[in-house]
Amino acid sequence: MIGIITMPHRMADPHSVVPPTWLLGHDGGILGDRIDDWISSTELRLTSQMELSGLDFASSCGLSPKDEVVVCAAWRCTTTHLRGFCRAKPFRLDRCEDSVPLELVVPPGSLEGGLVVRTTISLIRRGDAKPDPMVANRPGSILWHDHPTGRMVALGSPKFPVAAIDFAATGFGDAGSAWRLVLDASDLAAPFDGAVRLLINSRNERLMAAVTEGWRDSGAAVIRSLLGFAVQRELVHAALDRISDLCALDPEQGSVGAALKGILMERFPEIDPREVRKERDRDLQTFETHLQARLGLLQIGELP
Amino acid sequence: MKLFPRLDDSPALRQHVTTLMTAGVEECQRQRTNWHPSAWYGPSGGEQISLQELGKLADELTKIAQDHGYPKASNRDTRGADIALSIHLYEGMGITPVEATSGGIWNFLSSVVAPDLVAWRFPVREASGESGNPDRWIVDRRSYRHAFGRLWWRACMLRDPDHDDPWHLMRQLQEDEFIQLLERPHLVGYRDAMLHLIGAMLKSFLSHPNLNRGTLMRIAAKRLLRLGAVVDLHALDADGLARLMKTIATDSVVALEAGHVSSSRA
Numbered sequence: 001m002i003g004i005i006t007m008p009h010r011m012a013d014p015h016s017v018v019p020p021t022w023l024l025g026h027d028g029g030i031l032g033d034r035i036d037d038w039i040s041s042t043e044l045r046l047t048s049q050m051e052l053s054g055l056d057f058a059s060s061c062g063l064s065p066k067d068e069v070v071v072c073a074a075w076r077c078t079t080t081h082l083r084g085f086c087r088a089k090p091f092r093l094d095r096c097e098d099s100v101p102l103e104l105v106v107p108p109g110s111l112e113g114g115l116v117v118r119t120t121i122s123l124i125r126r127g128d129a130k131p132d133p134m135v136a137n138r139p140g141s142i143l144w145h146d147h148p149t150g151r152m153v154a155l156g157s158p159k160f161p162v163a164a165i166d167f168a169a170t171g172f173g174d175a176g177s178a179w180r181l182v183l184d185a186s187d188l189a190a191p192f193d194g195a196v197r198l199l200i201n202s203r204n205e206r207l208m209a210a211v212t213e214g215w216r217d218s219g220a221a222v223i224r225s226l227l228g229f230a231v232q233r234e235l236v237h238a239a240l241d242r243i244s245d246l247c248a249l250d251p252e253q254g255s256v257g258a259a260l261k262g263i264l265m266e267r268f269p270e271i272d273p274r275e276v277r278k279e280r281d282r283d284l285q286t287f288e289t290h291l292q293a294r295l296g297l298l299q300i301g302e303l304p
Numbered sequence: 305m306k307l308f309p310r311l312d313d314s315p316a317l318r319q320h321v322t323t324l325m326t327a328g329v330e331e332c333q334r335q336r337t338n339w340h341p342s343a344w345y346g347p348s349g350g351e352q353i354s355l356q357e358l359g360k361l362a363d364e365l366t367k368i369a370q371d372h373g374y375p376k377a378s379n380r381d382t383r384g385a386d387i388a389l390s391i392h393l394y395e396g397m398g399i400t401p402v403e404a405t406s407g408g409i410w411n412f413l414s415s416v417v418a419p420d421l422v423a424w425r426f427p428v429r430e431a432s433g434e435s436g437n438p439d440r441w442i443v444d445r446r447s448y449r450h451a452f453g454r455l456w457w458r459a460c461m462l463r464d465p466d467h468d469d470p471w472h473l474m475r476q477l478q479e480d481e482f483i484q485l486l487e488r489p490h491l492v493g494y495r496d497a498m499l500h501l502i503g504a505m506l507k508s509f510l511s512h513p514n515l516n517r518g519t520l521m522r523i524a525a526k527r528l529l530r531l532g533a534v535v536d537l538h539a540l541d542a543d544g545l546a547r548l549m550k551t552i553a554t555d556s557v558v559a560l561e562a563g564h565v566s567s568s569r570a
Contacts, residue, residue, distance in 0.1 A: 109400025122539035140535035
Protein backbone atom coordinates (compact mmCIF):
# COMPACT_ATOMS: atom_id res chain seq x y z
CA MET A 1 0.00 0.00 0.00
CA ILE A 2 1.21 3.47 -0.85
CA GLY A 3 1.84 6.22 1.61
CA ILE A 4 1.87 6.55 5.34
CA ILE A 5 -0.86 4.59 6.96
CA THR A 6 -2.03 6.05 10.22
CA MET A 7 -4.02 3.45 12.07
CA PRO A 8 -6.46 4.57 14.72
CA HIS A 9 -5.20 3.55 18.10
CA ARG A 10 -6.44 3.36 21.64
CA MET A 11 -5.97 6.46 23.72
CA ALA A 12 -5.15 6.40 27.41
CA ASP A 13 -7.80 6.49 30.08
CA PRO A 14 -8.06 10.19 31.01
CA HIS A 15 -8.18 9.21 34.70
CA SER A 16 -4.69 7.75 34.53
CA VAL A 17 -3.27 11.24 34.04
CA VAL A 18 -3.64 14.39 36.11
CA PRO A 19 -3.62 17.34 33.68
CA PRO A 20 -0.82 19.75 34.50
CA THR A 21 -1.33 23.02 36.29
CA TRP A 22 1.00 25.62 34.83
CA LEU A 23 2.71 28.09 37.07
CA LEU A 24 4.13 31.41 35.99
CA GLY A 25 7.88 31.41 36.45
CA HIS A 26 8.13 35.01 37.59
CA ASP A 27 5.79 34.91 40.56
CA GLY A 28 4.70 31.31 41.00
CA GLY A 29 1.07 32.19 40.33
CA ILE A 30 -1.21 29.81 38.46
CA LEU A 31 -1.53 30.44 34.73
CA GLY A 32 -5.11 31.55 34.27
CA ASP A 33 -6.92 32.81 31.22
CA ARG A 34 -4.98 36.03 31.21
CA ILE A 35 -1.44 37.21 31.90
CA ASP A 36 -1.33 40.79 33.04
CA ASP A 37 1.78 42.95 33.12
CA TRP A 38 3.04 41.13 30.07
CA ILE A 39 5.62 42.81 27.90
CA SER A 40 6.37 40.89 24.75
CA SER A 41 10.06 41.70 24.89
CA THR A 42 10.42 39.61 28.04
CA GLU A 43 10.84 35.88 28.38
CA LEU A 44 7.85 33.89 29.64
CA ARG A 45 8.69 30.86 31.76
CA LEU A 46 6.05 28.28 32.70
CA THR A 47 6.59 25.28 34.95
CA SER A 48 4.48 22.29 35.79
CA GLN A 49 4.49 18.77 37.19
CA MET A 50 2.78 16.08 35.14
CA GLU A 51 1.35 13.22 37.16
CA LEU A 52 0.38 9.85 35.75
CA SER A 53 -0.05 6.27 36.80
CA GLY A 54 2.24 4.35 34.46
CA LEU A 55 0.64 0.93 34.75
CA ASP A 56 -2.94 2.22 34.43
CA PHE A 57 -1.82 4.30 31.49
CA ALA A 58 -0.19 1.31 29.79
CA SER A 59 -3.14 -1.02 30.21
CA SER A 60 -5.69 1.54 29.06
CA CYS A 61 -3.98 2.13 25.73
CA GLY A 62 -2.94 -1.47 25.21
CA LEU A 63 0.76 -0.93 25.72
CA SER A 64 3.19 -3.08 27.64
CA PRO A 65 4.60 -1.64 30.88
CA LYS A 66 8.00 -1.92 29.22
CA ASP A 67 7.02 0.44 26.41
CA GLU A 68 8.53 3.93 26.41
CA VAL A 69 6.64 7.20 26.30
CA VAL A 70 7.54 10.86 26.50
CA VAL A 71 5.75 13.87 27.92
CA CYS A 72 5.86 17.04 25.82
CA ALA A 73 4.43 20.47 26.33
CA ALA A 74 4.12 22.94 23.49
CA TRP A 75 3.20 26.59 23.30
CA ARG A 76 1.71 28.27 20.25
CA CYS A 77 1.10 31.94 19.66
CA THR A 78 -2.23 32.59 17.97
CA THR A 79 -0.92 35.74 16.28
CA THR A 80 2.63 34.95 15.22
CA HIS A 81 1.95 31.20 14.76
CA LEU A 82 5.30 30.55 16.34
CA ARG A 83 5.62 27.44 18.48
CA GLY A 84 8.01 26.05 20.96
CA PHE A 85 8.08 23.05 23.16
CA CYS A 86 9.79 21.16 25.92
CA ARG A 87 10.30 17.43 26.01
CA ALA A 88 10.82 15.52 29.23
CA LYS A 89 13.17 12.57 29.33
CA PRO A 90 11.47 9.47 27.84
CA PHE A 91 10.67 6.75 30.35
CA ARG A 92 9.36 3.21 30.54
CA LEU A 93 5.83 3.04 31.84
CA ASP A 94 6.77 0.55 34.56
CA ARG A 95 9.48 2.92 35.75
CA CYS A 96 7.28 5.97 35.75
CA GLU A 97 8.01 8.46 38.47
CA ASP A 98 4.98 9.92 40.19
CA SER A 99 5.48 13.24 38.49
CA VAL A 100 7.35 14.52 35.46
CA PRO A 101 8.70 18.08 35.69
CA LEU A 102 8.08 20.33 32.69
CA GLU A 103 9.42 23.78 31.93
CA LEU A 104 8.35 25.86 28.94
CA VAL A 105 10.36 28.92 28.02
CA VAL A 106 8.88 31.32 25.49
CA PRO A 107 11.65 33.51 24.07
CA PRO A 108 11.31 37.30 24.13
CA GLY A 109 9.58 38.81 21.14
CA SER A 110 7.63 35.68 20.21
CA LEU A 111 4.20 36.31 21.69
CA GLU A 112 1.34 38.62 20.92
CA GLY A 113 -2.39 38.18 21.26
CA GLY A 114 -3.00 34.71 22.60
CA LEU A 115 -1.09 31.74 23.87
CA VAL A 116 -2.15 28.11 23.61
CA VAL A 117 -0.41 25.56 25.81
CA ARG A 118 -0.89 21.90 25.09
CA THR A 119 0.53 18.86 26.83
CA THR A 120 0.82 15.41 25.26
CA ILE A 121 2.06 11.96 26.15
CA SER A 122 3.32 10.12 23.11
CA LEU A 123 4.75 6.74 22.31
CA ILE A 124 8.50 6.62 21.81
CA ARG A 125 9.35 2.93 21.56
CA ARG A 126 7.47 -0.35 21.79
CA GLY A 127 9.10 -3.45 23.20
CA ASP A 128 8.56 -6.92 21.81
CA ALA A 129 4.77 -6.81 21.91
CA LYS A 130 2.84 -8.44 19.08
CA PRO A 131 1.57 -5.96 16.50
CA ASP A 132 -1.99 -4.95 17.27
CA PRO A 133 -3.75 -2.66 14.80
CA MET A 134 -5.64 -0.99 17.62
CA VAL A 135 -2.55 -0.16 19.62
CA ALA A 136 -0.24 2.72 18.77
CA ASN A 137 2.95 1.60 17.10
CA ARG A 138 4.43 4.60 15.32
CA PRO A 139 6.92 6.65 17.33
CA GLY A 140 5.34 9.96 18.24
CA SER A 141 1.77 8.62 18.28
CA ILE A 142 -0.24 10.73 20.67
CA LEU A 143 -1.64 8.63 23.52
CA TRP A 144 -3.01 11.43 25.67
CA HIS A 145 -3.39 15.18 25.38
CA ASP A 146 -4.82 17.62 27.83
CA HIS A 147 -7.46 19.25 25.62
CA PRO A 148 -8.12 19.25 21.89
CA THR A 149 -7.60 22.96 21.63
CA GLY A 150 -5.26 23.43 24.54
CA ARG A 151 -5.50 26.40 26.81
CA MET A 152 -5.99 29.88 25.48
CA VAL A 153 -4.40 32.63 27.48
CA ALA A 154 -4.93 36.26 26.60
CA LEU A 155 -1.72 38.18 26.98
CA GLY A 156 -2.22 41.34 28.93
CA SER A 157 -0.04 44.01 27.45
CA PRO A 158 1.58 43.21 24.14
CA LYS A 159 -0.87 45.50 22.41
CA PHE A 160 0.16 48.30 24.72
CA PRO A 161 2.60 50.36 22.70
CA VAL A 162 5.97 50.57 24.42
CA ALA A 163 9.02 52.24 22.97
CA ALA A 164 12.51 52.70 24.35
CA ILE A 165 13.99 56.05 23.44
CA ASP A 166 16.72 58.32 24.71
CA PHE A 167 14.81 61.03 26.62
CA ALA A 168 17.65 63.53 26.70
CA ALA A 169 18.29 63.24 22.99
CA THR A 170 14.64 63.53 21.97
CA GLY A 171 13.42 66.10 24.47
CA PHE A 172 10.85 63.80 26.09
CA GLY A 173 12.44 64.26 29.50
CA ASP A 174 15.68 64.50 31.42
CA ALA A 175 18.54 62.04 31.15
CA GLY A 176 17.60 60.70 34.59
CA SER A 177 13.87 60.27 33.85
CA ALA A 178 12.40 56.78 33.82
CA TRP A 179 9.24 56.69 31.78
CA ARG A 180 6.52 58.81 30.29
CA LEU A 181 3.01 57.90 29.18
CA VAL A 182 1.90 59.78 26.10
CA LEU A 183 -1.88 59.59 25.93
CA ASP A 184 -4.18 61.48 23.60
CA ALA A 185 -7.72 60.93 24.91
CA SER A 186 -9.25 63.77 22.94
CA ASP A 187 -10.89 61.41 20.44
CA LEU A 188 -12.57 58.52 22.24
CA ALA A 189 -13.32 56.77 18.94
CA ALA A 190 -9.68 56.77 17.81
CA PRO A 191 -7.74 53.47 17.87
CA PHE A 192 -6.14 53.01 21.28
CA ASP A 193 -2.91 51.68 19.75
CA GLY A 194 -2.41 54.93 17.91
CA ALA A 195 -3.34 57.19 20.82
CA VAL A 196 -1.07 55.89 23.54
CA ARG A 197 2.64 55.26 23.92
CA LEU A 198 4.62 54.25 26.95
CA LEU A 199 8.06 55.71 26.45
CA ILE A 200 10.90 54.22 28.44
CA ASN A 201 14.16 56.09 28.80
CA SER A 202 16.73 53.89 27.11
CA ARG A 203 19.46 55.49 29.28
CA ASN A 204 17.83 54.09 32.41
CA GLU A 205 19.68 50.79 32.48
CA ARG A 206 17.92 49.37 35.54
CA LEU A 207 14.49 50.01 34.06
CA MET A 208 15.51 48.69 30.66
CA ALA A 209 16.80 45.51 32.28
CA ALA A 210 13.57 45.11 34.24
CA VAL A 211 11.36 45.23 31.17
CA THR A 212 13.56 43.24 28.82
CA GLU A 213 15.34 40.53 30.79
CA GLY A 214 12.61 38.25 32.04
CA TRP A 215 10.80 37.99 35.32
CA ARG A 216 13.13 36.11 37.61
CA ASP A 217 14.62 39.00 39.50
CA SER A 218 12.63 40.33 42.44
CA GLY A 219 13.87 43.88 41.90
CA ALA A 220 12.63 43.76 38.33
CA ALA A 221 9.22 42.58 39.54
CA VAL A 222 9.00 45.60 41.84
CA ILE A 223 9.95 47.97 39.04
CA ARG A 224 7.38 46.43 36.71
CA SER A 225 4.72 46.71 39.37
CA LEU A 226 5.53 50.39 39.81
CA LEU A 227 5.48 50.90 36.06
CA GLY A 228 2.18 49.04 35.69
CA PHE A 229 0.65 51.09 38.50
CA ALA A 230 1.82 54.39 37.02
CA VAL A 231 0.37 53.56 33.61
CA GLN A 232 -2.95 52.30 34.92
CA ARG A 233 -3.26 55.25 37.28
CA GLU A 234 -2.92 57.69 34.39
CA LEU A 235 -5.52 55.77 32.41
CA VAL A 236 -7.94 55.77 35.35
CA HIS A 237 -7.56 59.53 35.78
CA ALA A 238 -7.98 60.09 32.05
CA ALA A 239 -11.14 57.99 32.14
CA LEU A 240 -12.55 59.90 35.11
CA ASP A 241 -11.78 63.21 33.39
CA ARG A 242 -14.06 62.15 30.50
CA ILE A 243 -16.58 60.20 32.56
CA SER A 244 -19.68 61.93 31.15
CA ASP A 245 -18.64 61.22 27.57
CA LEU A 246 -17.68 57.63 28.38
CA CYS A 247 -21.00 56.90 30.06
CA ALA A 248 -22.91 58.40 27.15
CA LEU A 249 -21.36 56.27 24.43
CA ASP A 250 -20.86 52.64 23.58
CA PRO A 251 -17.27 52.69 22.29
CA GLU A 252 -15.99 50.35 19.65
CA GLN A 253 -13.64 47.61 20.72
CA GLY A 254 -10.03 48.71 20.40
CA SER A 255 -10.85 52.40 20.70
CA VAL A 256 -9.56 54.87 23.27
CA GLY A 257 -13.05 55.00 24.77
CA ALA A 258 -13.24 51.22 25.12
CA ALA A 259 -9.84 51.08 26.80
CA LEU A 260 -10.67 53.84 29.28
CA LYS A 261 -14.10 52.42 30.03
CA GLY A 262 -12.57 48.96 30.29
CA ILE A 263 -10.07 49.88 32.97
CA LEU A 264 -12.78 51.47 35.12
CA MET A 265 -15.03 48.42 34.80
CA GLU A 266 -12.10 46.07 35.51
CA ARG A 267 -10.76 47.92 38.52
CA PHE A 268 -14.06 49.22 39.96
CA PRO A 269 -16.43 46.45 38.84
CA GLU A 270 -19.09 47.01 41.48
CA ILE A 271 -19.20 50.82 41.45
CA ASP A 272 -20.94 53.18 39.06
CA PRO A 273 -18.10 55.07 37.31
CA ARG A 274 -19.79 58.39 38.09
CA GLU A 275 -19.57 57.52 41.79
CA VAL A 276 -15.85 56.84 41.36
CA ARG A 277 -15.45 60.29 39.87
CA LYS A 278 -17.34 61.81 42.80
CA GLU A 279 -15.07 59.98 45.24
CA ARG A 280 -12.02 61.41 43.49
CA ASP A 281 -13.47 64.92 43.50
CA ARG A 282 -14.38 64.69 47.20
CA ASP A 283 -10.97 63.60 48.52
CA LEU A 284 -8.10 63.08 46.11
CA GLN A 285 -5.63 61.79 48.71
CA THR A 286 -8.01 59.10 49.97
CA PHE A 287 -8.87 58.17 46.42
CA GLU A 288 -5.20 57.77 45.53
CA THR A 289 -4.73 55.47 48.50
CA HIS A 290 -7.69 53.34 47.43
CA LEU A 291 -6.31 53.34 43.91
CA GLN A 292 -3.08 51.67 45.04
CA ALA A 293 -5.09 48.68 46.24
CA ARG A 294 -7.42 48.63 43.25
CA LEU A 295 -4.49 48.63 40.82
CA GLY A 296 -2.48 46.06 42.76
CA LEU A 297 0.52 48.24 43.50
CA LEU A 298 3.37 45.98 44.68
CA GLN A 299 1.00 43.00 44.95
CA ILE A 300 3.48 40.79 43.17
CA GLY A 301 3.23 37.58 45.13
CA GLU A 302 5.95 35.93 47.13
CA LEU A 303 9.31 37.12 45.98
CA PRO A 304 12.30 34.80 45.92
CA MET B 305 15.24 45.23 18.77
CA LYS B 306 13.90 47.76 16.29
CA LEU B 307 10.41 49.06 15.71
CA PHE B 308 9.48 50.00 12.17
CA PRO B 309 6.81 52.47 11.07
CA ARG B 310 3.50 50.84 10.21
CA LEU B 311 1.01 51.74 7.55
CA ASP B 312 -2.42 50.18 8.02
CA ASP B 313 -4.27 48.55 5.18
CA SER B 314 -6.90 51.06 4.09
CA PRO B 315 -8.86 52.04 0.97
CA ALA B 316 -6.46 54.96 0.52
CA LEU B 317 -3.42 52.69 0.68
CA ARG B 318 -4.99 50.25 -1.76
CA GLN B 319 -5.71 53.05 -4.18
CA HIS B 320 -2.13 54.26 -3.85
CA VAL B 321 -0.78 50.76 -4.42
CA THR B 322 -2.99 50.28 -7.46
CA THR B 323 -1.28 53.32 -8.93
CA LEU B 324 2.18 52.13 -7.94
CA MET B 325 1.64 48.66 -9.41
CA THR B 326 1.26 50.03 -12.89
CA ALA B 327 3.51 53.08 -12.55
CA GLY B 328 6.71 51.27 -13.45
CA VAL B 329 10.06 51.10 -11.70
CA GLU B 330 11.17 54.59 -12.64
CA GLU B 331 8.07 56.35 -11.34
CA CYS B 332 8.08 54.25 -8.15
CA GLN B 333 11.69 55.25 -7.60
CA ARG B 334 10.67 58.92 -7.78
CA GLN B 335 8.00 58.32 -5.14
CA ARG B 336 10.45 56.87 -2.63
CA THR B 337 10.49 58.56 0.76
CA ASN B 338 11.23 57.67 4.36
CA TRP B 339 8.05 58.80 6.05
CA HIS B 340 4.28 58.95 5.65
CA PRO B 341 1.87 61.06 7.73
CA SER B 342 -0.34 58.03 8.46
CA ALA B 343 2.53 55.89 9.71
CA TRP B 344 2.80 54.92 13.37
CA TYR B 345 5.17 52.82 15.40
CA GLY B 346 4.34 49.37 16.63
CA PRO B 347 3.17 48.27 20.05
CA SER B 348 5.90 45.84 21.09
CA GLY B 349 8.98 46.91 23.00
CA GLY B 350 11.95 48.19 21.09
CA GLU B 351 13.68 51.21 19.72
CA GLN B 352 12.08 53.17 16.91
CA ILE B 353 14.18 53.07 13.78
CA SER B 354 15.32 56.51 12.70
CA LEU B 355 14.66 57.99 9.29
CA GLN B 356 18.39 57.86 8.58
CA GLU B 357 18.45 54.14 9.35
CA LEU B 358 15.43 53.63 7.11
CA GLY B 359 17.19 55.44 4.30
CA LYS B 360 20.30 53.34 4.83
CA LEU B 361 18.27 50.12 4.72
CA ALA B 362 16.60 51.26 1.49
CA ASP B 363 20.01 52.00 -0.05
CA GLU B 364 21.36 48.61 0.96
CA LEU B 365 18.34 46.79 -0.47
CA THR B 366 18.72 48.76 -3.69
CA LYS B 367 22.39 47.85 -3.95
CA ILE B 368 21.50 44.16 -3.60
CA ALA B 369 18.82 44.51 -6.27
CA GLN B 370 21.31 46.27 -8.56
CA ASP B 371 23.66 43.32 -8.21
CA HIS B 372 20.86 41.16 -9.61
CA GLY B 373 19.70 43.26 -12.56
CA TYR B 374 17.74 46.19 -11.07
CA PRO B 375 16.35 48.40 -12.56
CA LYS B 376 16.30 46.60 -15.89
CA ALA B 377 13.33 44.45 -16.72
CA SER B 378 15.44 41.99 -18.66
CA ASN B 379 18.00 39.53 -17.30
CA ARG B 380 16.66 39.77 -13.77
CA ASP B 381 18.13 37.22 -11.38
CA THR B 382 15.06 37.08 -9.16
CA ARG B 383 16.11 33.93 -7.31
CA GLY B 384 19.52 35.34 -6.44
CA ALA B 385 17.93 38.65 -5.46
CA ASP B 386 15.39 36.92 -3.23
CA ILE B 387 18.08 34.99 -1.37
CA ALA B 388 20.32 38.02 -0.86
CA LEU B 389 17.40 40.27 0.12
CA SER B 390 16.08 37.62 2.55
CA ILE B 391 19.38 37.47 4.37
CA HIS B 392 19.77 41.22 4.46
CA LEU B 393 16.21 41.90 5.63
CA TYR B 394 16.54 39.33 8.40
CA GLU B 395 19.97 40.43 9.57
CA GLY B 396 19.57 44.14 8.89
CA MET B 397 16.09 44.95 10.19
CA GLY B 398 16.70 43.64 13.71
CA ILE B 399 13.02 42.94 14.44
CA THR B 400 11.28 40.28 16.50
CA PRO B 401 8.80 37.78 15.06
CA VAL B 402 6.05 39.70 16.85
CA GLU B 403 7.03 42.83 14.94
CA ALA B 404 7.29 40.84 11.71
CA THR B 405 3.70 39.60 12.05
CA SER B 406 2.52 43.18 11.72
CA GLY B 407 1.41 43.74 8.16
CA GLY B 408 1.87 47.47 8.65
CA ILE B 409 5.67 47.39 8.64
CA TRP B 410 5.72 45.52 5.34
CA ASN B 411 3.08 47.84 3.85
CA PHE B 412 5.30 50.78 4.81
CA LEU B 413 8.43 49.28 3.25
CA SER B 414 6.72 48.37 -0.01
CA SER B 415 4.61 51.46 -0.56
CA VAL B 416 6.81 54.17 0.98
CA VAL B 417 10.46 53.17 1.40
CA ALA B 418 11.17 50.99 -1.60
CA PRO B 419 8.19 50.71 -3.97
CA ASP B 420 10.53 50.55 -6.97
CA LEU B 421 12.06 47.30 -5.73
CA VAL B 422 8.61 45.69 -5.52
CA ALA B 423 7.71 47.01 -8.95
CA TRP B 424 10.96 45.57 -10.31
CA ARG B 425 10.57 42.18 -8.62
CA PHE B 426 6.86 41.82 -9.45
CA PRO B 427 6.35 43.78 -12.66
CA VAL B 428 2.92 44.19 -14.19
CA ARG B 429 2.81 43.57 -17.88
CA GLU B 430 -0.18 45.65 -18.88
CA ALA B 431 0.24 44.61 -22.49
CA SER B 432 -0.54 41.06 -21.40
CA GLY B 433 -3.65 42.21 -19.59
CA GLU B 434 -2.14 41.73 -16.12
CA SER B 435 -3.63 43.79 -13.34
CA GLY B 436 -0.96 43.16 -10.70
CA ASN B 437 -1.13 41.36 -7.41
CA PRO B 438 -1.82 43.59 -4.38
CA ASP B 439 -0.70 40.74 -2.07
CA ARG B 440 2.87 41.62 -3.00
CA TRP B 441 2.37 45.17 -1.76
CA ILE B 442 -0.15 44.96 1.07
CA VAL B 443 -0.39 42.30 3.75
CA ASP B 444 -3.93 41.04 3.78
CA ARG B 445 -3.94 38.34 6.46
CA ARG B 446 -0.39 37.07 6.63
CA SER B 447 2.88 38.31 5.31
CA TYR B 448 3.83 35.08 3.51
CA ARG B 449 3.02 36.56 0.10
CA HIS B 450 4.30 40.10 0.61
CA ALA B 451 7.33 41.11 -1.47
CA PHE B 452 9.48 41.76 1.62
CA GLY B 453 7.57 40.00 4.39
CA ARG B 454 7.82 36.62 2.71
CA LEU B 455 11.58 37.04 2.40
CA TRP B 456 12.04 37.90 6.08
CA TRP B 457 9.97 34.88 7.19
CA ARG B 458 11.84 32.65 4.75
CA ALA B 459 15.12 33.60 6.39
CA CYS B 460 13.66 33.35 9.89
CA MET B 461 12.28 29.87 9.35
CA LEU B 462 15.05 28.32 7.26
CA ARG B 463 18.11 29.67 9.03
CA ASP B 464 20.26 26.77 10.19
CA PRO B 465 22.56 28.14 12.90
CA ASP B 466 24.35 24.79 13.34
CA HIS B 467 25.62 24.74 9.76
CA ASP B 468 28.75 26.45 8.39
CA ASP B 469 26.47 28.34 6.03
CA PRO B 470 23.31 29.15 8.02
CA TRP B 471 21.52 29.93 4.75
CA HIS B 472 22.35 26.71 2.90
CA LEU B 473 18.75 25.48 2.90
CA MET B 474 17.51 28.72 1.40
CA ARG B 475 20.13 28.52 -1.35
CA GLN B 476 19.03 25.01 -2.34
CA LEU B 477 15.26 25.47 -2.49
CA GLN B 478 13.32 26.87 -5.41
CA GLU B 479 10.43 29.32 -5.31
CA ASP B 480 7.65 26.75 -5.64
CA GLU B 481 9.17 24.69 -2.84
CA PHE B 482 9.27 27.71 -0.53
CA ILE B 483 5.60 28.25 -1.24
CA GLN B 484 4.71 24.63 -0.47
CA LEU B 485 6.37 24.90 2.92
CA LEU B 486 5.99 28.46 4.11
CA GLU B 487 2.44 29.12 3.00
CA ARG B 488 1.25 26.36 5.34
CA PRO B 489 1.20 28.06 8.74
CA HIS B 490 0.59 24.80 10.63
CA LEU B 491 3.71 23.28 9.15
CA VAL B 492 5.79 26.39 9.76
CA GLY B 493 5.04 26.02 13.45
CA TYR B 494 6.96 22.72 13.57
CA ARG B 495 10.26 24.24 12.54
CA ASP B 496 12.49 21.29 13.48
CA ALA B 497 10.25 18.90 11.58
CA MET B 498 10.18 21.23 8.57
CA LEU B 499 13.99 21.50 8.48
CA HIS B 500 14.31 17.73 8.63
CA LEU B 501 11.74 17.38 5.86
CA ILE B 502 13.70 19.79 3.68
CA GLY B 503 16.87 17.78 4.30
CA ALA B 504 15.14 14.56 3.29
CA MET B 505 13.52 16.13 0.24
CA LEU B 506 16.78 17.62 -1.02
CA LYS B 507 18.24 14.11 -1.04
CA SER B 508 15.16 12.85 -2.93
CA PHE B 509 15.55 15.64 -5.51
CA LEU B 510 19.12 14.53 -6.13
CA SER B 511 18.28 10.85 -6.45
CA HIS B 512 15.17 11.46 -8.60
CA PRO B 513 16.08 14.38 -10.87
CA ASN B 514 13.34 13.46 -13.33
CA LEU B 515 10.52 14.20 -10.88
CA ASN B 516 8.94 17.62 -10.53
CA ARG B 517 10.42 19.08 -7.35
CA GLY B 518 7.52 21.38 -6.55
CA THR B 519 4.97 18.58 -6.88
CA LEU B 520 7.08 16.26 -4.80
CA MET B 521 7.43 18.86 -2.06
CA ARG B 522 3.67 19.48 -2.12
CA ILE B 523 2.96 15.77 -1.66
CA ALA B 524 5.44 15.50 1.19
CA ALA B 525 4.19 18.64 2.95
CA LYS B 526 0.62 17.40 2.83
CA ARG B 527 1.64 13.98 4.14
CA LEU B 528 3.44 15.57 7.03
CA LEU B 529 0.43 17.74 7.84
CA ARG B 530 -1.89 14.72 7.84
CA LEU B 531 0.47 12.78 10.03
CA GLY B 532 0.73 15.70 12.42
CA ALA B 533 -2.86 15.07 13.52
CA VAL B 534 -1.95 11.80 15.24
CA VAL B 535 1.78 12.12 15.80
CA ASP B 536 3.26 14.75 18.09
CA LEU B 537 6.18 16.02 16.05
CA HIS B 538 7.64 17.61 19.18
CA ALA B 539 7.89 14.18 20.80
CA LEU B 540 10.49 12.99 18.33
CA ASP B 541 14.18 13.77 18.78
CA ALA B 542 16.49 14.54 15.84
CA ASP B 543 16.97 10.85 14.97
CA GLY B 544 13.24 10.16 15.17
CA LEU B 545 12.45 13.16 12.97
CA ALA B 546 15.11 12.15 10.43
CA ARG B 547 13.66 8.63 10.20
CA LEU B 548 10.11 9.90 9.84
CA MET B 549 11.01 12.46 7.17
CA LYS B 550 12.97 9.88 5.23
CA THR B 551 9.86 7.68 5.19
CA ILE B 552 7.70 10.58 4.05
CA ALA B 553 10.18 11.49 1.29
CA THR B 554 10.39 7.87 0.09
CA ASP B 555 6.62 7.38 0.12
CA SER B 556 6.10 10.69 -1.70
CA VAL B 557 8.48 9.61 -4.46
CA VAL B 558 6.74 6.24 -4.76
CA ALA B 559 3.33 7.91 -4.92
CA LEU B 560 4.40 10.35 -7.61
CA GLU B 561 6.21 7.75 -9.70
CA ALA B 562 3.25 5.39 -9.51
CA GLY B 563 0.93 8.15 -10.62
CA HIS B 564 -1.17 7.85 -7.50
CA VAL B 565 -1.04 11.59 -7.08
CA SER B 566 -1.45 14.05 -9.89
CA SER B 567 0.24 17.43 -9.90
CA SER B 568 -3.05 19.22 -9.43
CA ARG B 569 -4.42 17.29 -6.46
CA ALA B 570 -1.20 16.39 -4.73
